[in-house]
Amino acid sequence: MGGPNLEVFKFALYLFVPIAALVHFGDPQxxxxxxxxxxxxxxxxxxxxxxxxxxxxxxxxxxxxxxKAERVARRAARDAQEKE
Known part of the structure; x- marks a missing residue:
């Protein structure tokens, strides 16, 4: 069907994509x-x-x-801030 060139291209692509992803996303910076x-x-x-x-x-x-006390305090602070 595609011939040996297509198979070589697919094999190279199958190897290149994961290696390129590891090089790019594996960089510590x-x-x-x-x-x-x-x-x-x-x-x-x-x-x-x-x-x-x-x-x-x-x-x-x-x-x-x-x-619950923290939640009530945050809600009261938010309500007070909205009223200002």
């Missing part, structure tokens, strides 16, 4: 410039993450109360 800023937007900072999971019921209730 590209990672620092493009991935890390987006990661900071997508995921919360480590200070906001809960490092220990509460195991007993009272600790879970305390954590939920803390989260």
């Amino acid at each position: 590209w990672y620092k410039d493009n991935v890390l800023p987006y990661k900071d937007k997508l995921f919360p900072p480590d200070a906001r993450l809960l490092q220990t999971i509460p195991k007993d019921q009272s600790a879970i209730r305390e954590e939920l109360a803390r989260i």
